[in-house]
Amino acid sequence: MLSYLLKQPPAPPSGDKRWKLVGATMRRYGYESYALIETMHAVQEAFGFLDEEALRFVAASLRVPLSRVYGVATFYHYFTLKPQGRHTCVLCTGTACYIKGSSKNLAAVEDKYKIKPGDTTKDDNLSLLTARCLGSCGLAPAGVFDGEVVAKLTPDLVMGRIARWMP
Amino acid sequence: MTDRPLTKNIRPGQPPLDLKGYEKAGGYAAVRKALGGMAPKDVTQVIKDSNLRGRGGAGFPTGVKWSLVPIGPDAPRPKYLVVNADEMEPGTFKDRLLLEGDPHQLVEAVIVAAYAIEAETAYIFLRGEYILAAKLLMQAIAEARAAGYLGNNILGSGYNLDLHLHTSAGRYICGEETALLNSLEGKRATPRAKPPFPQISGLWGKPTIVNNVETLSNIPHILVNGPEWFKGLSHTPNGGTKLYGVSGKVKRPGVWELPMGTTVRELLEEHAGGMRDGLKLRGIIPGGASTDFLGEEHLDLQLDFDTVGKAGSRMGTGTMIILDDQTCPVGFVHSLIQFFAHESCGWCTPCREGLPWTEKILAALEAGQGEMADLDRLGKQVKFMAPGMTFCPLAPGAMSPLGSGIKRFREDFERHIREKRCPWR
Numbered sequence: 001m002l003s004y005l006l007k008q009p010p011a012p013p014s015g016d017k018r019w020k021l022v023g024a025t026m027r028r029y030g031y032e033s034y035a036l037i038e039t040m041h042a043v044q045e046a047f048g049f050l051d052e053e054a055l056r057f058v059a060a061s062l063r064v065p066l067s068r069v070y071g072v073a074t075f076y077h078y079f080t081l082k083p084q085g086r087h088t089c090v091l092c093t094g095t096a097c098y099i100k101g102s103s104k105n106l107a108a109v110e111d112k113y114k115i116k117p118g119d120t121t122k123d124d125n126l127s128l129l130t131a132r133c134l135g136s137c138g139l140a141p142a143g144v145f146d147g148e149v150v151a152k153l154t155p156d157l158v159m160g161r162i163a164r165w166m167p
Numbered sequence: 168m169t170d171r172p173l174t175k176n177i178r179p180g181q182p183p184l185d186l187k188g189y190e191k192a193g194g195y196a197a198v199r200k201a202l203g204g205m206a207p208k209d210v211t212q213v214i215k216d217s218n219l220r221g222r223g224g225a226g227f228p229t230g231v232k233w234s235l236v237p238i239g240p241d242a243p244r245p246k247y248l249v250v251n252a253d254e255m256e257p258g259t260f261k262d263r264l265l266l267e268g269d270p271h272q273l274v275e276a277v278i279v280a281a282y283a284i285e286a287e288t289a290y291i292f293l294r295g296e297y298i299l300a301a302k303l304l305m306q307a308i309a310e311a312r313a314a315g316y317l318g319n320n321i322l323g324s325g326y327n328l329d330l331h332l333h334t335s336a337g338r339y340i341c342g343e344e345t346a347l348l349n350s351l352e353g354k355r356a357t358p359r360a361k362p363p364f365p366q367i368s369g370l371w372g373k374p375t376i377v378n379n380v381e382t383l384s385n386i387p388h389i390l391v392n393g394p395e396w397f398k399g400l401s402h403t404p405n406g407g408t409k410l411y412g413v414s415g416k417v418k419r420p421g422v423w424e425l426p427m428g429t430t431v432r433e434l435l436e437e438h439a440g441g442m443r444d445g446l447k448l449r450g451i452i453p454g455g456a457s458t459d460f461l462g463e464e465h466l467d468l469q470l471d472f473d474t475v476g477k478a479g480s481r482m483g484t485g486t487m488i489i490l491d492d493q494t495c496p497v498g499f500v501h502s503l504i505q506f507f508a509h510e511s512c513g514w515c516t517p518c519r520e521g522l523p524w525t526e527k528i529l530a531a532l533e534a535g536q537g538e539m540a541d542l543d544r545l546g547k548q549v550k551f552m553a554p555g556m557t558f559c560p561l562a563p564g565a566m567s568p569l570g571s572g573i574k575r576f577r578e579d580f581e582r583h584i585r586e587k588r589c590p591w592r
């Protein structure tokens with residue numbers, strides 16, 4: 001970790017252009033350590049997940065111990081150390097959605113695609129995630145399909161949405 | 168003057184007012200009034216006089232909170248104002264309405280509040296999933312900056328303010344104000360010991376005020392219309408209006424701005440349209456997941472901080488979840504505890520170990536694999552995680568629906584054990 005001693009931030013791990021976006025975020029915050037979460041948001045937006053290379057690079061650039069970077073990366077739900085599928089289906093299992101039958105929706109996806117929450121199908125097409133309250137309880141049960149919030153879900157609606165993504 | 172100040176500019180299905188529209192509707196008058204000749208402590212006095220209490224859940228008097236910040240030339244600087252827009256409490260969906268429906272109202276409120284405590288930097292700590300709100304807030308902030316409401320020497324007053332938006336990476340504990348400050352500093356969101364309180368030593372050890380979105384959104388209206396007007400909006404001595412919400416199997420779930428002190432009955436029957444046909448009310452979680460169950464006997468209770476407190480629960484966020492007779496109360500409580508167990512930040516042992524254990528016991532009970540001794544075990548956990556036994560109020564909050572749920576639905580818990588199955592399945 002020689003970079004601690006250097007004034008210049010370290011070079012990105014590869015020539016991949018997406019590192020430029022990450023670098024721009026860190027520069028905007030003057031490479032201050034408090035920009036850690038913002039920077040990891042940028043990495044994940046650019047690459048879809050955080051791998052060890054990225055964690056090491058961020059740690060060196062912001063001069064924070066790797067342990068803290070790893071601690072933050074594993075603490076917050078949004079960050080993931082595993083690559084995600086091409087499409088994501090998030091189903092809310094919060095209490096308002098539970099009352100309205102969210103478990104049936106979840107079971108339908110689990111049965112058909114043989115995955116559990118947190119998993120991705122073998123063909124990398126679909127990641128299944130759960131959330132606990134999306135702030136849409138008035139529209140329960142709610143879910144998010146590739147970023148779009150969908151209300152009043154039923155197993156048919158969920159399966160229909162996912163079917164559109166499948167080859 | 169309106170009797171629905173918070174939502175008067177919100178038109179369902181339409182984008183929020185832009186700067187021009189907001190100004191035309193009387194917006195930014197409070198900024199002009201405050202910065203155009205009021206001393207910061209006068210602004211705080213007006214808020215004190217209005218009896219405004221924090222809408223983030225605890226109901227702490229806002230003016231009193233502000234007055235704890237050191238003011239004047241000798242005060243430590245920089246000082247910070249932070250908007251708590253994390254809204255992750257299950258069953259709570261009220262701040263989102265304000266964020267998406269009238270972002271300029273919040274920006275204006277931030278300017279006035281920051282001025283009152285002489286803060287020159289403010290942050291909005293926004294829940295990551297609120298993507299539309301993030302976009303609308305960024306637009307509103309940019310418009311306000313271009314119009315000279317943010318930046319240096321605002322409206323020629325000599326007062327400077329920068330406003331930043333931080334999108335959270337997602338964790339319920341971030342809503343707890345000291346954990347939120349750690350998160351803003353780029354760390355894991357574990358709570359801090361209090362005292363010192365953030366008003367004295369908050370963000371980077373400097374005086375900081377954390378207020379909820381709904382709390383702040385009231386500020387411009389109080390400043391323009393006066394504290395007496397604000398108190399007059401309410402049915403009870405807790406001033407103002409409140410955003411109340413209802414979810415569960417009612418005919419029309421939703422959020423409404425109503426006078427503080429509106430009864431449970433009015434909310435449930437008039438606004439939410441009553442229970443769905445054929446269903447009966449069995450329990451009410453009055454204010455987000457971490458409040459004690461109320462029941463049918465509380466239908467005429469006026470919903471405000473003091474009255475709900477006297478009835479043995481808390482108003483919390485004012486957004487209630489309704490339990491009906493066709494939903495299993497054990498499953499309902501289990502779903503709440505699942506949430507809390509998942510969200511324990513891990514900092515202190517009773518919560519980190521106790522909540523997952525509690526969750527396991529409930530899972531077994533729900534599946535018909537429990538035994539009578541489990542009810543005592545749960546009762547013990549409620550004691551181990553009582554207020555004061557853990558580092559922060561997350562665990563006691565989780566115990567509220569559990570402890571009151573076991574009392575209220577004891578017979579249903581016992582049936583799961585005796586019949587070795589869930590009677591609702």
Ligand SMILES: Cc1cc2nc3c(=O)[nH]c(=O)nc-3n(C[C@H](O)[C@H](O)[C@H](O)COP(=O)(O)O)c2cc1C
Pocket residue numbers: 220221222223224225226227229251252253254255256339340341342343344345377378379380382383559560561
């Ligand atoms: C576990 C936990 C979660 C909380 N979540 C929120 C939240 O999402 N939004 C909020 O405004 N306050 C939340 N609070 C309350 C805050 O700690 C704080 O009291 C509040 O933001 C103060 O604002 P107010 O005085 O305007 O109510 C939470 C508290 C705890 C203990």
Ligand code: SF4
Pocket residue numbers: 340358510511512513514515516518519557558559560561562
């Ligand atoms: S009570 Fe739970 S959430 Fe609060 S500090 Fe302890 S472990 Fe963290």
Ligand code: FES
Pocket residue numbers: 092093094095096097098132133134135136137138140141142257258259
């Ligand atoms: S519980 Fe599902 S959106 Fe609130």
